[in-house]
Amino acid sequence: MALLLQLLANGLVAGSSWAMVALGFGLIFRVTGTFHFAHGSVYAAAGYLAYSGVADLGLPWGIAFPLAAIGAVLLGCSIEVWIYRPLRRLEAPPLALLVSSLGVAVFLNNLLGLVWSYQSRNLPTAAGTGYVLGPVDLSSFQVATVAVGLVVTIGLIIYMKYSSLGLTMRALANTPFMARIVGIPAERVTVLTFAVGSLLAAPAGILTMLDTGVLPDMGTPAVLMATIAVFVGGIASLPGAALAAGLLGLLVNVGIWQWSARWQNAIAFSLLLLFMVCRPRGLFGLKQRQVKV
Amino acid sequence: MEYILHILIFMGIYGIAAASFNLLIGYAGLFSLAHAAFFGVGAYSSALLTLRLDWPPLAAAAAGMAIAAILSSVVALPSLRVSGDYLVVTSFGIQVLLYTVFLNWTGLTRGAMGLPGIPPASLLGLQVTGHLGYVVLTLAALAFTVWVLRRVVLSPFGRVLKGIREDEVAVEALGKHVYRFKVLAFVVAGSLASLGGSLFAHYVSFIDPYSFTLDESVFLLGSVIVGGTATLRGPFVGAVILVGIPELLRFVGLPQNVAATVRQMLFGALLVVFMRFRPQGICGEQA
Numbered sequence: 001m002a003l004l005l006q007l008l009a010n011g012l013v014a015g016s017s018w019a020m021v022a023l024g025f026g027l028i029f030r031v032t033g034t035f036h037f038a039h040g041s042v043y044a045a046a047g048y049l050a051y052s053g054v055a056d057l058g059l060p061w062g063i064a065f066p067l068a069a070i071g072a073v074l075l076g077c078s079i080e081v082w083i084y085r086p087l088r089r090l091e092a093p094p095l096a097l098l099v100s101s102l103g104v105a106v107f108l109n110n111l112l113g114l115v116w117s118y119q120s121r122n123l124p125t126a127a128g129t130g131y132v133l134g135p136v137d138l139s140s141f142q143v144a145t146v147a148v149g150l151v152v153t154i155g156l157i158i159y160m161k162y163s164s165l166g167l168t169m170r171a172l173a174n175t176p177f178m179a180r181i182v183g184i185p186a187e188r189v190t191v192l193t194f195a196v197g198s199l200l201a202a203p204a205g206i207l208t209m210l211d212t213g214v215l216p217d218m219g220t221p222a223v224l225m226a227t228i229a230v231f232v233g234g235i236a237s238l239p240g241a242a243l244a245a246g247l248l249g250l251l252v253n254v255g256i257w258q259w260s261a262r263w264q265n266a267i268a269f270s271l272l273l274l275f276m277v278c279r280p281r282g283l284f285g286l287k288q289r290q291v292k293v
Numbered sequence: 294m295e296y297i298l299h300i301l302i303f304m305g306i307y308g309i310a311a312a313s314f315n316l317l318i319g320y321a322g323l324f325s326l327a328h329a330a331f332f333g334v335g336a337y338s339s340a341l342l343t344l345r346l347d348w349p350p351l352a353a354a355a356a357g358m359a360i361a362a363i364l365s366s367v368v369a370l371p372s373l374r375v376s377g378d379y380l381v382v383t384s385f386g387i388q389v390l391l392y393t394v395f396l397n398w399t400g401l402t403r404g405a406m407g408l409p410g411i412p413p414a415s416l417l418g419l420q421v422t423g424h425l426g427y428v429v430l431t432l433a434a435l436a437f438t439v440w441v442l443r444r445v446v447l448s449p450f451g452r453v454l455k456g457i458r459e460d461e462v463a464v465e466a467l468g469k470h471v472y473r474f475k476v477l478a479f480v481v482a483g484s485l486a487s488l489g490g491s492l493f494a495h496y497v498s499f500i501d502p503y504s505f506t507l508d509e510s511v512f513l514l515g516s517v518i519v520g521g522t523a524t525l526r527g528p529f530v531g532a533v534i535l536v537g538i539p540e541l542l543r544f545v546g547l548p549q550n551v552a553a554t555v556r557q558m559l560f561g562a563l564l565v566v567f568m569r570f571r572p573q574g575i576c577g578e579q580a
Contacts (some may be wrong), residue, residue: 035378086569095324096568098381099518102511103564110557118550220507224385231382268392269386276383277371 002135007253013142013211014150015249019242020204022226022233023042023156025195026241029230031173031193035098038079039226040106042198046072047214048112051121069202072212076198077191079104081088085187105219113216122213129197141211148203153242156200160238169193221265228272298424304529304536305431306493309438311516313485313530318514319522321478322445322458324377325384326510327368329390333491334361336372337395337402340411340500350414354491358484364391365483370475388507395502407501411516414495429495434492435529438485442525445481454478455523515564521574530575535560 028036049071053064072075081099129140160166171179172189180186204222208214226241229248233240248268255267275282314328338357342348348356368387395402402408414421414430422432445451453474455481456464456551465471512535520531547555567574 029378035381083569085563092568092572094377095381096464096572099514100565102514102569103568104560105561106508107558107561107565110554110561114551114554114558218333224389227382231379235378260397262397263393265389266397269389269393272382273371273386273390276379276386280379282463 001107004254004257005135006251007257009136009138009142011144011250011253012241012246013077013138014248015246016146017204017208018222018225018229018249019149019245020054020152021201021222022229022241023238024200025223025226025240026230026233026235027156027160027169027200027207028197030195030235030238031169032080032084032175032190033094034080035094035101036079036194036197036224037101037221038096038104038260039076039197039201040221040223041112042079042219043109043201043205043208043222044075044077044112044214044216044219045191046202047209047218048121048205049227050118050206051123051209051214052116052136054120054123064112065206068206069199072205073195075193076201080191080194083154085190100127105223109217109219111284115218116214116216118216120213120215121210122211141207145204145207145211148207149242152203153239153253159196165192166190169196213273225263225268228268228292232275232282234282237282239283240282283293294475295424300536300540301356302424302427302431302496304533305428305435306489306496307513307536308515308532309434309489309492311520311532312438312488312525312532313482313489314444314513315522315524316442316445316454316482316485317527318517319524319527320451320458321454321475323475323478324381325368325387325479326381326507326514327384327388327391328482328486328513329505329507329509330388331365331486332490332509332513333362333391333395333500333502334364334495335484335487336494336500336505337408337490338487339491339494341401343412344408349450350412350491350495353363354488357487357491360485361487361490366476368483369479370473380397385507388510391504392502392506397507404465405501407499409499411494411498411500414492421495424547428486431438431492431496434488438488439525441481441485446525450474450477467553512560515560517574518567518572518576519563521576524574525575527574527576535563536574551575 021039025036025039028034030038040224046068050065050068053059053067054061055180057064059067083104084097085099086099131138131143160170168179168184168189169192171182171184172186176186205214209217225245226250229245232239232248233244234243248271251271252264252267307335310328311334317323317325317328334352338360339350339353342353342356343350368384371383396404398404414427418429421427453464453469456469457471461471493504500563516531516535517528518531519534520529521527538559542552542559543554545552
């Protein structure tokens with residue numbers, strides 16, 4: 001029982017981390033229609049930049065981490081401007097953007113490995129204090145992951161509902177053609193969407209670095225989990241994606257309790273396949289023609 | 294000389310896998326990323342049936358193709374309800390599931406330790422030996438693949454597949470059973486990939502799950518894209534280039550671990566550059 005509680009807590013931590021990646025991925029996917037597989041590389045890059053800011057440049061956390069987030073935003077926007085935008089202007093099919101995105105992800109993951117080597121990196125000083133709640137034992141970074149995950153999720157939901165950029169993004173997501181007619185600058189909003197999406201991935205990458213350390217190809221499993229969360233949650237619903245990510249974390253960890261950690265990917269993807277067969281629109285997906293963000 | 298023959302055999306094996314993949318992504322417009330898994334189904338079927346049950350390699354390869362065909366049609370089922378991005382994520386799921394099975398069903402596949410000592414291929418009691426023997430065998434498998442693909446692509450069946458790619462609703466409206474065609478495309482592509490996998494297993498004589506990852510599917514995708522989607526020659530040209538470039542890089546003299554990384558980066562960049570400047574690939578015609 002104690003083990004189960006601990007695993008559920010771990011699941012909540014993993015789920016919060018995936019939720020942040022999933023929100024960015026989902027936002028970009030929903031607003032711009034881009035299957036941004038390289039989002040995982042942006043997430044990993046944020047972790048590495050934060051690591052280097054502290055370990056190599058000797059910056060305090062309060063400066064290094066925001067800089068890492070800015071770096072992630074710049075990376076995300078660069079991918080949009082240099083890789084996706086030319087393809088959009090050529091009116092390439094959406095799958096051409098996915099192929100490019102896979103190429104970018106392969107390139108970036110290996111670049112990270114080339115620069116930072118294939119060993120796991122984390123900050124030696126970052127042992128963090130432990131929190132013990134009954135049978136559950138969590139590090140301060142794990143607690144922070146859950147807290148930041150919640151703040152990011154709620155913040156994004158409010159931002160999308162009330163800010164003018166949020167409104168514009170929703171307009172572009174729902175009816176791209178009408179959005180252009182009423183004078184929404186589609187290319188600029190697209191870049192801004194990538195900026196916001198990449199910004200959401202940054203805390204996840206940094207917290208992962210602090211908690212378990214970063215690896216060059218950790219972006220791929222993260223973006224796959226994010227994809228599952230987005231599709232299980234329903235592509236039209238950002239809160240759905242965050243909720244699905246949390247549920248996924250819990251489910252996978254209950255799976256560890258019941259079977260073994262080796263099967264966690266199989267469990268996650270079985271859930272996805274189940275949804276694809278039985279309910280392709282996901283938990284909170286609306287039927288076609290009533291889609292909202 | 295043996296080295297060159299070795300590379301030619303690999304080009305042939307990956308050519309078979311890429312060409313069958315092309316039937317899905319190029320001709321039918323079914324963007325799946327689970328092809329390396331079916332390649333793996335062939336490799337594991339061949340390896341296990343010859344190692345554990347002493348089946349003759351030809352029978353094992355045929356059985357592998359049958360297994361892959363059945364699995365492909367199972368995979369095709371969810372893809373009938375979903376398309377586009379949904380099909381992509383479904384295929385991610387299939388790819389990861391099959392890979393996890395290769396990796397974790399240790400009782401059957403020995404997991405990460407892999408299966409060593411797979412017997413060499415033999416045809417009707419005649420054992421294939423030496424690199425030259427495998428070149429001939431690969432060419433035979435290649436000829437079979439091209440024959441099947443030509444028959445499929447140049448037939449009315451192939452025209453319907455292209456029709457589905459261009460406009461599914463229109464094809465449906467013409468009274469074609471779109472679902473059946475999609476399942477058949479998956480079955481043919483899956484079983485041909487399995488044939489390539491069988492050849493791979495016998496030739497290398499050792500397999501482990503790491504040859505059948507999502508990255509490997511992306512590699513096959515790269516071969517198709519670089520060579521040219523929806524062309525018969527394209528995937529072979531793509532496989533020759535993508536298998537060949539890393540070998541050429543060997544002579545540049547980078548340290549081993551850096552070379553592997555640089556090779557991958559080059560591959561990623563190649564995908565991006567081709568999508569941007571020549572989406573139809575090397576063999577494709579200007580649209």
